[in-house]
Amino acid sequence: xxxxxxxxxxxxxxxxxxxxxxxxxxxxxxxxxxxxxxxxxxxxxxxxxxxxxxxxxxxxxxxxxxxxxxxxxxxxxxxxxxxxxxxxxxxxxxxxxxxxxxxxxxxxxxxxxxxxxxxxxxxxxxxxxxxxxxxxxxxxxxxxxxxxxxxxxxxxxxxxxxxxxxxxxxxxxxxxxxxxxxxxxxxxxxxxxxxxxxxxxxxxxxxxxxxxxxxxxxxxxxxxxxxxxxxxxxxxxxxxxxxxxxxxxxxxxxxxxxxxxxxxxxxxxxxxxxxxxxxxxxxxxxxxxxxxxxxxxxxxxxxxxxxxxxxx
Numbered sequence: 001x002x003x004x005x006x007x008x009x010x011x012x013x014x015x016x017x018x019x020x021x022x023x024x025x026x027x028x029x030x031x032x033x034x035x036x037x038x039x040x041x042x043x044x045x046x047x048x049x050x051x052x053x054x055x056x057x058x059x060x061x062x063x064x065x066x067x068x069x070x071x072x073x074x075x076x077x078x079x080x081x082x083x084x085x086x087x088x089x090x091x092x093x094x095x096x097x098x099x100x101x102x103x104x105x106x107x108x109x110x111x112x113x114x115x116x117x118x119x120x121x122x123x124x125x126x127x128x129x130x131x132x133x134x135x136x137x138x139x140x141x142x143x144x145x146x147x148x149x150x151x152x153x154x155x156x157x158x159x160x161x162x163x164x165x166x167x168x169x170x171x172x173x174x175x176x177x178x179x180x181x182x183x184x185x186x187x188x189x190x191x192x193x194x195x196x197x198x199x200x201x202x203x204x205x206x207x208x209x210x211x212x213x214x215x216x217x218x219x220x221x222x223x224x225x226x227x228x229x230x231x232x233x234x235x236x237x238x239x240x241x242x243x244x245x246x247x248x249x250x251x252x253x254x255x256x257x258x259x260x261x262x263x264x265x266x267x268x269x270x271x272x273x274x275x276x277x278x279x280x281x282x283x284x285x286x287x288x289x290x291x292x293x294x295x296x297x298x299x300x301x302x303x304x305x306x307x308x309x310x311x312x
């Protein structure tokens with residue numbers, strides 16, 4: 001186990017009976033034969049750790065967001081590509097039970113041809129900033145922290161964006177960055193609006209994915225408590241898509257923790273087989289382009305055209 005604070009690494013090692021600890025990451029890479037490394041540091045430390053893994057030819061998983069700017073994201077992907085090292089991003093929202101159900105319903109074609117979608121990730125959970133105090137200091141906040149999740153889901157459901165427009169705001173003086181944002185994207189024939197907020201006081205408090213997708217033959221609503229409602233000429237049908245109830249999962253994060261399990265299963269399968277995971281770094285680079293294009297759009301108050309770009 002590595003931690004820059006050795007005493008913390010020692011506590012984790014004692015809990016899980018791990019024989020060795022390090023407070024120097026390169027010493028760990030030098031001394032141990034690693035199957036892979038999972039980087040869960042603050043975002044500013046992601047790139048140096050990824051470069052270190054690439055140097056020692058160790059497959060690497062990195063938590064989202066990949067990096068604090070798009071140029072660094074590109075460099076991280078290129079470095080691992082040149083080193084021949086598998087590079088994947090832990091992006092778990094697309095693995096939530098209602099999201100997978102929504103994708104299946106869209107693939108079945110019951111909605112006809114989708115033309116408009118609204119995806120929301122809103123709530124107010126002050127404890128998030130207690131558990132992760134660094135978030136309050138970030139110049140770029142909601143679009144990187146939660147936007148990387150929601151924009152990835154939009155891509156998962158509707159494909160790549162041709163253009164986007166964004167506005168965001170900061171509601172608290174003790175934050176450095178924005179905590180509310182709205183992104184509108186043209187994704188082929190679908191106009192998709194993504195709404196993000198860590199400042200909205202709602203009944204369920206912890207951010208849940210909500211949504212409405214409209215098509216030529218009906219609509220699909222993603223509602224609180226894992227309900228999905230489909231309306232067509234045949235009528236309205238509603239079903240709950242409950243996530244697995246793990247005993248260790250926090251009640252307020254019950255939607256999130258099972259998705260983390262399924263995300264990790266997909267990453268593990270990729271490590272075992274050599275096949276790319278759903279959220280390879282190459283794929284996630286397209287999500288990160290949307291994140292930083294959103295900041296560019298808000299700063300310039302302009303639509304950003306993406307259709308002619310080739311993200312590599």
